Amino acid sequence: MAEKVDLLAVFPDLEPAANAVERLRALGVHDDRMNVISGVPVTEAMLGRAPQWTNVPRIAMGGAILGFGVGVFLAYIAPFLYPYPIQVSTQGFVPGPPTAVVLFEMTMLGMLLSTFLGVFLESFFPNYRPMKYLPEISDGKIVVFFECAYAEENKITDALKKLGAESVRPAEAQPL
Amino acid sequence: MIRPEEIKMSAEETGKWGMVIDQDICTGCQACVAACAMENNITFVGEVDSGYGRSMHWIRIERFWEGEYPEVKMTPQQPMMCQQCGHANCEPVCPAFATVHSQAEQLNLQVYNRCVGTRYCANNCPYQVRAFNWRDYQRPEPLQNQFNPDVTVRRMGVMEKCTFCIQRIHKAQDTAKSEGREVRDGEFTTACAQACPANAIVFGRVDQPESLVSQLKHRRHGVKHLEELGTLPNVTYIKGG
Amino acid sequence: MSDKQHHAEHSHEEHLREKHLMLDPLPRGKMNEMVMEAMLAKPTWKWWLVFSILAAIVAYGLFYKWGILIMKGQGEAGVMRPDYWGIFLVNTVFWIGISHAGTFISAILRVFKAEFRRPFTRAAELMTTFGLVQAGFSVFMHMGRVWLAYWLFPYPNQRMMWPNLHSPLTWDLLAITTYLLSSTMYLFLPLIPDLAMARDRSTGWRKNFYKILALGFRGTEGEWTHLRHAMNIFAFAIIPVMFSVHTIVSWDFAAATRPGWNSTIFGPYFVIGALHSGMGAAIAVLAVIRGTMKNMSYFIRGEHFDAVGKLMLIISMGWAYFFFNDYMVQWYGGDKWTQQLLHFHEAGPMGWMWFAMLVCNIVVPWAILWNPKWRATPWLVATVGLIINVGMWFERYIIIPVSVTINRMPFTWKLYKPGIEVPMSIGTVALFILLYMIASKLIPLIPVWEVQEGQMAHEFKKFGRETVVTVSELE
Numbered sequence: 001m002a003e004k005v006d007l008l009a010v011f012p013d014l015e016p017a018a019n020a021v022e023r024l025r026a027l028g029v030h031d032d033r034m035n036v037i038s039g040v041p042v043t044e045a046m047l048g049r050a051p052q053w054t055n056v057p058r059i060a061m062g063g064a065i066l067g068f069g070v071g072v073f074l075a076y077i078a079p080f081l082y083p084y085p086i087q088v089s090t091q092g093f094v095p096g097p098p099t100a101v102v103l104f105e106m107t108m109l110g111m112l113l114s115t116f117l118g119v120f121l122e123s124f125f126p127n128y129r130p131m132k133y134l135p136e137i138s139d140g141k142i143v144v145f146f147e148c149a150y151a152e153e154n155k156i157t158d159a160l161k162k163l164g165a166e167s168v169r170p171a172e173a174q175p176l
Numbered sequence: 177m178i179r180p181e182e183i184k185m186s187a188e189e190t191g192k193w194g195m196v197i198d199q200d201i202c203t204g205c206q207a208c209v210a211a212c213a214m215e216n217n218i219t220f221v222g223e224v225d226s227g228y229g230r231s232m233h234w235i236r237i238e239r240f241w242e243g244e245y246p247e248v249k250m251t252p253q254q255p256m257m258c259q260q261c262g263h264a265n266c267e268p269v270c271p272a273f274a275t276v277h278s279q280a281e282q283l284n285l286q287v288y289n290r291c292v293g294t295r296y297c298a299n300n301c302p303y304q305v306r307a308f309n310w311r312d313y314q315r316p317e318p319l320q321n322q323f324n325p326d327v328t329v330r331r332m333g334v335m336e337k338c339t340f341c342i343q344r345i346h347k348a349q350d351t352a353k354s355e356g357r358e359v360r361d362g363e364f365t366t367a368c369a370q371a372c373p374a375n376a377i378v379f380g381r382v383d384q385p386e387s388l389v390s391q392l393k394h395r396r397h398g399v400k401h402l403e404e405l406g407t408l409p410n411v412t413y414i415k416g417g
Numbered sequence: 418m419s420d421k422q423h424h425a426e427h428s429h430e431e432h433l434r435e436k437h438l439m440l441d442p443l444p445r446g447k448m449n450e451m452v453m454e455a456m457l458a459k460p461t462w463k464w465w466l467v468f469s470i471l472a473a474i475v476a477y478g479l480f481y482k483w484g485i486l487i488m489k490g491q492g493e494a495g496v497m498r499p500d501y502w503g504i505f506l507v508n509t510v511f512w513i514g515i516s517h518a519g520t521f522i523s524a525i526l527r528v529f530k531a532e533f534r535r536p537f538t539r540a541a542e543l544m545t546t547f548g549l550v551q552a553g554f555s556v557f558m559h560m561g562r563v564w565l566a567y568w569l570f571p572y573p574n575q576r577m578m579w580p581n582l583h584s585p586l587t588w589d590l591l592a593i594t595t596y597l598l599s600s601t602m603y604l605f606l607p608l609i610p611d612l613a614m615a616r617d618r619s620t621g622w623r624k625n626f627y628k629i630l631a632l633g634f635r636g637t638e639g640e641w642t643h644l645r646h647a648m649n650i651f652a653f654a655i656i657p658v659m660f661s662v663h664t665i666v667s668w669d670f671a672a673a674t675r676p677g678w679n680s681t682i683f684g685p686y687f688v689i690g691a692l693h694s695g696m697g698a699a700i701a702v703l704a705v706i707r708g709t710m711k712n713m714s715y716f717i718r719g720e721h722f723d724a725v726g727k728l729m730l731i732i733s734m735g736w737a738y739f740f741f742n743d744y745m746v747q748w749y750g751g752d753k754w755t756q757q758l759l760h761f762h763e764a765g766p767m768g769w770m771w772f773a774m775l776v777c778n779i780v781v782p783w784a785i786l787w788n789p790k791w792r793a794t795p796w797l798v799a800t801v802g803l804i805i806n807v808g809m810w811f812e813r814y815i816i817i818p819v820s821v822t823i824n825r826m827p828f829t830w831k832l833y834k835p836g837i838e839v840p841m842s843i844g845t846v847a848l849f850i851l852l853y854m855i856a857s858k859l860i861p862l863i864p865v866w867e868v869q870e871g872q873m874a875h876e877f878k879k880f881g882r883e884t885v886v887t888v889s890e891l892e
Contacts, residue, residue, distance in 0.1 A: 039445060039614070040870050041641040043891065052642040060650050074571055075582060082577040087277040088267035095268070095583045101665065102582055105591040108658050112599040115650045119606065120632075122643040127633035135617035137636055138610075140445025140869065176616060176628060176635070229497035229831040238828040256826070265674045268583035271569050271590065290578070292568055293491065293561015294586055295501040300673045304499050304826040308561065310492035332490040333561030402825055405674055 003150035008171040009160045010134065010141050016164035017142040018047050023159055024146055033147040039138045059118035060111050067110015071103035130173040145171050191262055192282035193340050194382030194410040195369070196392040197255055202376040204237050204253035211371030212257075215341060217327045219313040232307045234258070234338035235368050252415055255377065257368070258305045258338035259401065260284055262408030266297035266306065274335070282410075283340055291334040298335060302402050303409075306337045340379070341366040361387040382410060430877060430884055436720055439532055440886060442872035443715075445865070451712035452611075452861045453618050458711050460858070468854055471847045479844030482837055483558060491561050495835040499826075500818050504838035505559035507813045508845060510666055510687075511694065512552035513593070514809060518695025519545030520600060520659040524652045532888060533724040535871040536716040539611075539864045540706060541699050542604040547852045548698075549597045551845040556593075558841060585668045596662045603651045606644060609634045611861040626859075663691045670816065676754035677820040680747065686739040693736045693778065694809035696729045697802030702853065704799030706862060716863050719793035726792035729802070733782040740778075758823040766832055767819045770811050777808025 011017040017036065024034060036047055044051050076094055079085050085093040119125065134143050148156055157168040212218065212235045221232045235257040242249045264284050266275050274290035275297050277283075298306035312332040323329060326343040330336050348364040361380050369377040380389035392398075398412035434441045443451075460468070486493050496503040522541035526534035557563050569580050569590050580587045613634040616627035634640060667687035670678040680686075700722065707717040747755050762771045781804050785791050792798060818833035856862070870891060878887045 036638055037636045038641070039610070039636055040866050040873065041645055041891075042638075044638055044642070046891075047638075049638065052639050054639075054642045054646050056643050056646040057650065060647075074579070078571065078579040079582075081573075081579070086273050086578075086581075087279055088270075088273070088275075088581065088583050089265070089277060090263045091268050091583055098582055098588065101588045101661075102591060104657075104661060105588070105595050108654060108661075109591075109595040109598065112595075112602060112651065112654055112658075115647050115654075116602040116606070119643050119647045123632075123634070123640045125632035125634070126629075128628065129633070131633065131635060133635050138445075138614035138617045139449060176613075176631075176633060225492060225497075228834075229499075229829070230492065231498075236828075238826075240828070254828075256828070268581070269585065269672070271581050271584040271586040273578055273581045290568070290576070291562065292565045293563075294559070295496070295561065296584070296586055296669075296673075298498070298501045299675070299821065302674055302825045304824055304829045306498075308498070308501065309490070310497070311490040335561075 004147055005150045005153055006132070006145070006147050006171040007153065007156070007168060008132070008134065009144045009146075009165040009168045010136065011144065011165055012141060013164075014042060014046060014142060017042075017144060019163045020144055020160050020165065021047050021049060023163055024144070024148075024156070027148075027152065027156055027159060029146050029148050029156070035132075035145040036142060037133065037137050037145065038142045039140050042142065055122055056115060056118040059121065060115040063114020063117070064107050064111035066114070068103060068107045070110065071099075071106030074106065075099040075102045128176070130175045132171045132173050133176055141166075191260070191382050191408070191410040193260070193345065194380070194389050194393070194412065195340070195366075196378045196389050196398065196412045196414060198374075198376045198378075198392075199252040199254060199413055199415040201374045202237075202253040202255060202372075203374055204239060205373065206237055207371040207373060208235050208255060208368035208377060209233050209237065211367040212338070214322065215324055215327070215367035216339070217323050217329050218307075218336075219309070219315065219330075220319075221310075221313055225310065225313075230308075230310045232309075232313075234305070234307065234336070236305075254413070255368070256303060256305060256401075257411070258284060258340075259303055259407065259409030259411045260338075260340055262410065263406055265300045265302060265405075265407060269296040269300050270294070271296070281342065281345065283342060284337075285342075286335060286337055286339065288328055288330050288334045288336065293333040293335070295335065302405055302407065306335055308335050309333060361389075433877075433884075433886065436718065437875075437886070438536060438716060438718055438720070438868065439871045439875040439888075440877070441715075442869075445869050448863075448865050448868065449614055449618060451715065452863045452865050453615065455711040455713060455863075456615075456858060456861055457619075464854070468851070471851045471854070474847035475844050475851055477844070478840035478842075479554070479848055482840050482844065486558065486837055486841070487563060493837040495818075495833050495838060497831065497833070499824050499829045499831060500821050500833035502559070502821060503818050503833055504814070504835050504842055505555050507810065507817050508555040508842055509552050509559070510813045510817070511810050512548045512555060512845065512849075513663060513666055514548075514687075514691035514694045514813075515698045515806075516545040516548035516552065516596075516600070516695065517659055517663060517688070517691040518699040519543070519548070520603075520655055521692055521695065522699060523603065524655045524659070527648075527652045528656070530888075530890070531724075532871055532875070533721055535867045536863050537699075537703055537721060538867065539604070539608065539860075540702055540862055542600065543853065543856055543862075544695070544699060544702060545600040546597070546604055547849050547856075548695075549593065549600065550852070551849050552593065553597070554845055554848075585665065585672050588665045589669060592658075592662045592665045596658055599651070599655055599658055603648075603655055606648055606651065607864055607867065608860060609644065610636065610866045611864055614865060615861055660688055663688045675821065676752065676823060676825070677747065677758045678816075680743055682739060682743045682746070686736075686743055689732060689735045689739050690809055690812060693729075693732050694806050696725060696732055697805035697809070700725050700729065700802040701799045701806075704795040704802075706857070707795055710857065710862070713863075716868065719795070722795050722798045723789060723793040726786045726798045726801075729782055729798075729805070730786040733779060733786070733805070737779050754823065754825050758820060761823050762815060762819065765819075765822075767815065770819070771815055774808050774811040774815060777804045778812065781805070781808075 079093045132145050137143055160168050218232050221230055235255055238254040238256050240251045242251055260283050267277055272290045272292050274287050276285050278285050309330050309332050344364050348359050352359045365379045369379045378389050378392055380387040382390055393412045398414050400409045400412055494503055519541040522534055523538040557566055571580050612627050612631035616631045664684040667683040671680055671683035703717055707713045782801055785801050822830055822832050874889050874891050877884050
């Protein structure tokens with residue numbers, strides 16, 4: 001079994017980081033073994049990486065449908081749940097136009113709550129375990145975390161340094 | 177398709193209990209106001225709050241002056257209470273269903289225990305006849321002994337209004353039922369009508385053509401207040417008859 | 418190119434840089450430092466003085482007086498027949514109005530990619546949340562039996578009742594709850610990366626505080642992607658929610674059978690009014706932040722006051738349009754009660770307020786905000802903003818307690834005199850400011866990562882002899 005080693009490379013800027021990703025791929029590090037962490041939303045396209053999959057829009061849609069269901073319940077079912085429905089003025093038990101208000105608000109509430117929840121689910125928040133991280137990231141550095149064969153460590157380190165890496169060193173999970 | 181003549185805007189189709197008030201014979205003596213307060217356990221607000229506009233009455237006598245001084249003329253006294261609208265503005269706006277329509281009696285009910293005090297109903301009442309319990313008012317000794325046991329005592333923070341003495345309606349209905357008959361016209365009346373020395377207030381079934389209230393209502397030119405709003409009130413005023 | 422030309426070119430660029438934050442980038446680390454320094458600056462004695470005065474006002478005006486109100490009933494307030502609704506609802510509408518600017522700035526401007534929004538989206542979003550807190554307090558103050566307020570929420574209960582969905586107040590409750598929850602979430606999402614930044618640069622209890630709030634955010638591609646999608650959904654979805662909230666607030670009045678209220682234009686009229694007061698409050702908050710916090714003159718500049726000032730001018734014109742529309746049609750209708758009411762507005766005992774409203778909402782903003790130089794002067798625009806807020810408060814005062822004086826039963830006509838509402842209203846204002854003061858010490862008020870993102874997207878480009886600024890879309 002080939003020994004694997006976790007490394008990180010710190011880049012001051014987007015350009016060298018993107019080059020480094022390309023170089024790592026050429027050196028045989030698979031995309032799945034790489035993780036780029038940055039302090040601004042650097043898109044996958046800028047780094048030349050495959051688009052990230054996110055379920056947030058689907059979760060939002062699901063929440064919207066759920067919220068709409070709650071709205072339907074409140075507007076059309078709830079008035080008849082108890083032994084006698086209540087008459088106000090000459091309006092029907094289910095008021096016409098006002099149901100639109102209820103359906104709208106409940107749909108939006110469901111959608112927005114689930115969008116928020118979706119971020120938590122998709123990003124595994126909250127998560128307070130030690131993780132691979134460098135505080136410099138929030139200062140604008142871009143850090144590429146990757147895993148490579150022990151034998152290739154030196155070769156890759158040299159290559160990344162040539163591309164402008166400020167430092168390449170072993171990565172360790174640490175409390176954030 | 178609905179043809180225009182099919183749309184019915186009159187109160188004839190709605191309503192069960194109704195009232196006719198003859199403004200020509202009303203003397204403005206306030207006996208109805210006092211009787212109503214006694215019958216319905218209405219609190220005493222005191223002069224300070226009353227002067228500020230927090231008087232608590234389910235019926236009030238309105239009096240206006242016409243013309244400029246010195247040519248001033250007094251208009252007829254106008255007793256004003258809940259008109260028990262068939263299409264009531266107060267009902268749909270309450271978020272807590274505290275004021276609802278009784279399908280059996282065709283009255284506007286006020287459910288004190290449900291009221292949370294948003295005061296939307298009072299705001300939306302074109303007749304301004306709802307009374308709010310602004311405070312817990314003191315009831316000086318020995319007035320606590322005169323509570324009517326058939327009527328709830330209200331506390332601070334709830335809305336109340338004329339009920340057409342629904343406790344009397346129910347009592348009469350119970351008596352009639354136990355005797356196996358229908359309620360007779362004139363068998364009972366509301367506190368205000370009972371107390372009126374001039375018999376200016378007549379109460380009864382408006383859905384029975386032979387009742388006194390129906391006949392009065394049709395015989396002379398009755399007027400319903402703010403009828404143009406489509407509220408279908410059940411109180412008819414007679415003036416200049 | 419001659420030296421002179423080169424020099425002119427250079428100074429043109431310098432000039433643009435000085436003016437625009439987006440063209441004047443600093444390293445991220447430097448910006449973080451500046452924001453952290455502003456946040457961690459040890460409170461001066463002046464800060465503590467203001468803090469204690471406000472806290473005292475909140476304790477006395479809001480909580481003590483509220484206790485009295487609950488104990489003794491609504492009779493402590495100035496409400497009576499026919500003025501069943503008083504200043505508490507004026508404040509509710511006012512604070513919901515204030516809250517609209519936050520959403521306007523952070524959602525509408527984000528959707529339309531207005532770059533000047535970047536440094537103050539957070540300050541504006543905070544206004545939404547804090548404003549809604551005051552609105553919530555105000556509406557509960559108004560209730561006669563506030564201890565039963567939970568009856569208005571839909572839940573299965575022993576009373577066998579659901580809330581009445583026929584009532585505009587129930588729609589209001591649903592809409593405001595939706596708005597409060599979603600605007601708080603929308604405040605929190607873009608805050609996560611900044612909380613992570615604060616976590617990386619603090620020690621002691623703050624370290625733990627930010628660590629917990631940052632939820633373990635690192636900035637991986639996945640995290641950013643989820644966050645970006647979520648913020649995009651929020652930015653689009655919260656706009657109709659915002660419009661619905663104030664429209665429903667307006668329906669509380671428009672759905673009622675009252676002269677002056679029963680107007681079909683009230684929905685948009687209230688929405689534009691909300692934006693009017695909200696933008697005014699936002700600009701005042703910006704001026705205070707800029708004037709009192711360290712390093713803020715780098716982030717919040719004349720250009721921002723200029724841009725928001727333009728919006729304020731347009732919104733003021735919109736408000737005037739809707740106001741006239743409403744007035745015109747009511748006047749033309751000729752209903753006798755409406756005629757009485759309009760006459761009462763202008764010539765009644767509160768006529769001074771009606772005219773003051775027009776001066777504050779139309780005359781003052783139009784007279785000052787047309788001038789780009791004046792518009793870029795923070796204290797001046799902030800003063801205009803505060804004046805607009807006075808005017809908008811007057812507007813709501815005229816719509817609620819002044820208008821309900823006139824109804825279809827002349828026997829009951831009576832003018833409203835506020836009582837316990839006065840200290841309690843001052844209490845809500847104090848609490849609003851107090852919350853801001855606390856927030857300024859606890860969370861980074863400038864969304865640093867958004868500023869950096871914006872600065873990355875801007876660059877100078879030469880078209881022929883002219884150097885212009887271009888913005889690229891990074892998302």
